Amino acid sequence: MPDAPLTPANTPPASLRPSACPGLWRIVSARDGGICRIKLPGGLLLADQAEAVALAAERFAGGVIEATNRANLQIRGIGSDHAGLIESLLAAGLGPREAAGDDVRNLMLSPLAGLxxxxxxxxxPLAGQILDLLQGTPRLHQLSAKFALQLDGGEGVAMLEHPHDLWLSSMHLEQRGWLAFGLASCPADGHVVGAVPVEQGLALVRAVLERFLELASPEQSRMRQLLQTCPVDAFIDGLGLPVRRDAPVLEWQRENVSSPWLGAVRQQHGMALGAAPPLGRLSVAMLRGAGAVARRWGDGSLRLTPWQSLMLTNIDPAVLDQAIDELAALGLLCSPTQPLARMVACTGSRGCAKGQADTKADAAQLAALIGSGAPGSVHLSGCPRSCALAHVAPATLLARSPGRYDLYLRDAHLPGLGALRATDLTLNEAGAMLALPTEHLDD
Structure with missing residues (x-):
């Protein structure tokens, strides 16, 4: 049966969660035009779909595409033909035909899941079942567009610091596979609240989501808000599943092996290649070209990462250098030593009315001042919402006016962005401080 065209019956009303995040079906307004967010299944984008996104950005918007910190894509600067944009993306298999199923597809995997x-x-396989559950269960469509899940298979290339409403992580106890899980936290925190056998993973997800919807008030859109009024023990006791909560489970901690995500990355067989668009922003030519490289030298797919980057998989080691050269020629960063790889920046005042500074331009200028360092170690945020980064960076510059920033250093003992180190800095002043390794900034 052919796909149905967009009609008044299946086009979402303008009032559908008007204050929520953008989605494929819901294009929200910004200073630089509309924003459409494309939620990718486990971050996977086929090369043909990359071409479709590039063509849509070219035809219906200003040609600006962003990689997000939850391994999705968004198109910015969209004009008036919203229906044409949406239909072109649906035709490429980039979203559900029912608008209600789009918001809830928030499941993060490692970009090297399975490899x-x-x-x-x-x-x-479990991720596919969870996505089918989320997309195909009308009751779960009541979840907030921000309600997020993570499924972790113990990979080396893994984002473990992003908080999620529910996360599950593979563990082995007594020669058996289990899924440890946490609520309103992240695997790096080590706040395990229980475990179930691997074969009960889908049942656990269903039970947690249904329990949340049963207990949460309309104002409690996130798990952390519900847990302020409902103790974790009471929440788990009502799941209707046997949950293991003994010491070996509750004391278990996810090992962080910290594999690289830029440049050449080892797979089980062959190689992967990580490449980042500067400051998370892709041009049409970059995305189209990356898809062509994936077809030519890899398996024809791109995997978006939570570091606002791409990963090409199943690259023959014999052609790795050639693939790197082709991606670099497109303007993509393929080495963690490149100064711009150190920077993360939100859209800033050019595209967002809340932005207090042009963070993208400022980040490019700052990168030239401070040189190389750990990838993603410096975050420029145009306002306190911190949209570009879901976790706290080692150093955060929070804009207070055009070209002026307050500097915070991450501190595990302090909430929010960390310790306030200096206020009202110019870019040159910030650059002089950040040229030092962040661990020495308090010396």
């Missing part, structure tokens, strides 16, 4: 040599479990 990482460090993994203890291939999570892709």
């Amino acid at each position: 990482d040599p460090a993994m203890s479990m291939d999570v892709r």
Whole structure:
């Protein structure tokens, strides 16, 4: 049966969660035009779909595409033909035909899920079941567009610091596979609240989501808000599942092996290649070209990462250097030593009315001042919402006016962005401080 065209019956009303995040079906307004967010299944984008996104950005918008910190894509600067844009993306298989199923597809995987040599479990089959559950269960469509899940198979290339409403992580106890899980936290925190056998993973997800919807008030859109009024023990006791909560489970901690995500990355077989668009922003030519490289030298797919980057998989080691050269020629960053790889920046005042500074331009200028360092170690945010980064960077510059920033250093003992180190800095002043390794900034 052919796909149905967009009609008044299946086009979402303008009032559908008007204050929520953008989605494929819901284009929200910004200073630089409309924003459409494309939620990718486990971050996977086929090369043909990359071409479709590039063509849509070219035809219906200003040609600006962004990689997000939850391994999705968004198109910015969209004009008046919203229906044409949406239909072109749906035709490429980039979203559900029912608008209500789009918001809830918030499931993060490692970009090397199923391929990482460090993994203890291939999570892709379970991930597919969870996405089908989210998309195909009308009751779950009541979840907030921000309600997020993570499924971790023990991969080396893994974002473990992003907080999620529910996360599950592969663990082995007594020669058996289990899924440890946490609520309103992240795997790096080590706040495990229970575990179930791997084969009960889908049942656990269903039970947690239904329990949340049963207990949460309309104002409690996130798990952290519900847990302020409902103790964790009471929440778990009502799941209707046997949850293991003994010491080996509750004391278990996810090992962080910290594999690289830029440049050449080892897979179980062959190589992967990580490449980042400067400051998370892709041009049409970059995305189209990356898809062509994936077809030519890899398996014809791109995997978006939570570091606002791309990963090409199943690259023949014999052609790795050639693939790197082709991506670099497109303007993509393929080495963690490149200064711009150190920077993360939100859209800033050019595209967002809340932005207090042109963070993208300022980040490019700052990169030239401070040189190389750890990838993603400096975050420029145009306002306190911190949209570009879901976790706290080692150093955060929070804009207070055009070209002026307050500097915060991450501190595990302090909430928010960390310790305030200096206020009302110019870019040159910030650059002089950040040229030092961040661990020495308090000396």
